[in-house]
Amino acid sequence: MKKLPIPTISFKTALSAAFDGMGSAAYRAEHETAFKTPEKIESHYSDRATMSELYNEPRIIGAADPIVLGALSKSQLTRLYTQYFVPQKKPARPLYEEIKVTANGKCPLCGDVGHVRTLDHYLPKSNFPVYSILPINLVPCCRDCNSEKLDAFANTVDQQTLHPYFDHDRFFSEKWISARVIRTTPPVVDYFVDAPARWQASDRSRVESHFREYRLGNRFSVEAAADLPETIHTRRTTMAKSSDEEFSGYLSEKSQTANLPINNWRRVMFTALAADEWFCNQTFIGV
Ligand SMILES: [Zn+2]
Known part of the structure; x- marks a missing residue:
């Protein structure tokens, strides 16, 4: 339970780095069209998070793979993270590392029990795929915290876990x-x-x-x-x-x-x- 500085990497920067790792021009164009206004998505999230209202965000439930944004499906959006943000050789990987180091190695979710090993999606990518590589939705954390919470999300204001970037001091x-x-x-x-x-x-x-x-x-x-x-x-x-x-x-x-x-x-x-x-x-x- 440690407050972290809000990442300075913008959503736009994260998206372009991820798009740079796409082999097909047509696939990239499809993504660029879908994410025409990343600033709007980012400021919406930031406003909601500041007011502790992320529990109200529309979510996708179940195994289906609906179209979520532009022509992009849920699985395409989650792949932005797994295939274009995390893999070592992709151009976006340095951004992943940059977010990870902001916690100085100590997990902010368990207050120093674990060492930072990964990034946790505050809003899980399978339910909120639009935010799969939104830097302010990615929290450095230890393996235990990451696996304890795995894909859990809040349905009420009371169920919301602490957000190390946005919650009150x-x-x-x-x-x-x-x-x-x-x-x-x-x-x-x-x-x-x-x-x-x-x-x-x-x-x-x-x-x-x-x-x-x-x-x-x-x-x-x-x-x-x-x-x-x-x-x-x-x-x-x-x-x-x-x-x-x-x-x-x-x-x-x-x-x-x-x-x-x-x-x-x-x-x-x-x-x-x-x-x-x-x-x-x-x-x-x-x-
Ligand atoms: Zn932890």
Whole structure:
């Protein structure tokens, strides 16, 4: 859950690069005719995204292959991405790479759990094929986020996951994920959505959807389970004689040190550990 700068590559630039990779002049002409006004398509998307209304976009459902834009069918439009945008040797590939690097390698959808490996269509290309290579619909993300969401799309305002280019800063700068410590051996960190009460209901529902859609609860708990032994080891060794308060202070500092995004699993984990009396009181001898 990290905000990203809006890609500066225009739809027009992306389309011409894709068209440059087409062997047949007639095929290219058919595409140029269909995409006469890419600026209009782009500004429409941008307006809708800014107002969190992309859920209202007309979509294509089912396996049929209807004509969607000009003379172009759904499958022709999705091929713009798979055959003319992604393949290594195509002239549009550098644009694909350029969009991918804007996230600095860290996935914006899971807030740094995964490394960026691919681009995700915010509106899936099979349902919204006109946007298959619209740069502002392409979000750099990790493989897990890409496969969790695969072709899911929202039908209501509440179901919309966060859009790293367009959504309001509040989603990226305010804390909406918390965790509790489950007092087992070993302890388990359990994550949940806890959005600020002053947020409007639809925003609160949207972060719930984002959390659910990308299975952040499970994925964060797995990360925490792998990380926790190091903290427990510290408690048993260098901090064995520290008071509960000192240990809590140490954990609290850990939550701040790495300058992690506010809802990052590690930051949320250390905040929860520092606040948990039982955890801070444990010496973990024999664990
Ligand atoms: Zn991810």
